[in-house]
Amino acid sequence: MILFPAIDLKDGACVRLLKGEMDQATVFNDSPADQARQFAEAGCAWLHLVDLNGAFAGQPVNAGAVDDILSAVDVPVQLGGGIRDLKTIESWLTKGIERVILGTVALRNPEIVKQAAREFPGHVAVGIDARAGMVAVEGWAETSDMSAVDLGRAFEDAGISAIIYTDIDRDGMMGGVNVTGTVDLARALTIPVIASGGLSCLNDLKKLKTAAEAEDVLLEGAISGRALYDGRLDIGEAVAYLGGKDA
Numbered sequence: 001m002i003l004f005p006a007i008d009l010k011d012g013a014c015v016r017l018l019k020g021e022m023d024q025a026t027v028f029n030d031s032p033a034d035q036a037r038q039f040a041e042a043g044c045a046w047l048h049l050v051d052l053n054g055a056f057a058g059q060p061v062n063a064g065a066v067d068d069i070l071s072a073v074d075v076p077v078q079l080g081g082g083i084r085d086l087k088t089i090e091s092w093l094t095k096g097i098e099r100v101i102l103g104t105v106a107l108r109n110p111e112i113v114k115q116a117a118r119e120f121p122g123h124v125a126v127g128i129d130a131r132a133g134m135v136a137v138e139g140w141a142e143t144s145d146m147s148a149v150d151l152g153r154a155f156e157d158a159g160i161s162a163i164i165y166t167d168i169d170r171d172g173m174m175g176g177v178n179v180t181g182t183v184d185l186a187r188a189l190t191i192p193v194i195a196s197g198g199l200s201c202l203n204d205l206k207k208l209k210t211a212a213e214a215e216d217v218l219l220e221g222a223i224s225g226r227a228l229y230d231g232r233l234d235i236g237e238a239v240a241y242l243g244g245k246d247a
Helices: 032-042 053-055 063-072 086-095 104-108 110-119 146-154 180-188 202-215 226-230 235-242
Strands: 001-011 013-018 020-030 049-050 078-079 099-102 123-129 134-139 144-145 164-169 193-198 219-224
Touching: 001 032, 001 053, 001 063, 001 078, 001 193, 001 235, 013 032, 020 032, 032 049, 032 063, 049 053, 049 063, 049 164, 063 086, 063 144, 086 099, 086 110, 099 104, 099 110, 104 110, 104 123, 104 134, 110 123, 123 146, 144 146, 146 180, 146 219, 164 180, 164 219, 180 193, 180 202, 180 219, 202 235, 219 226
Parallel strands: 001 049, 001 219, 049 078, 078 099, 099 123, 123 164, 164 193, 193 219
Antiparallel strands: 001 013, 013 020, 123 134, 134 144
């Protein structure tokens, strides 16, 4: 398993939200590039970026901050938020993003996701953000009538590299990751799943890893944000537990 430290970008700064509410943002670093360097120097194998403004706008907004991060670190970076067409996907991959995360467009226009996966194999992931098991889109502002499992199954043969599964109700709440929901989704799919939302401490990582191994499901890793910034999850301990860059 891989630890994906989260850098959520809002108005050019590194922030964390509570349950995805833009008016519930806490700024943790005014320099996202500096934050990225800290995570890379701590031994993190990947970085997880989200353009929060872009998720609402439907197009990249914090491109400058992302460019600064790409210049500051040499670890692979995955990016979501406001990526909804092939031109934007190609632009980010050309700039050096290793993997783009497609969320809203996966529900609204799944053919774009499938075409992107064909054109850029290994570089396209689907972000499934769910509230009570149902997919939410448009920066989590709208909840659909599609279940997370059904949306994931729609891309089984598309060639996407991973599914990032976020439990919105737990995001930023430090209440523990949704182990059952994450493992249930992973069990239903052959696509590797990355867990997100609510990770609060090392014990949460251990529960997730143990459950995934017990069920023999493809869990690629877990995303952590607020717990790392608050210090409740020690990044050194987490990287050591999961195996660091060789995990």
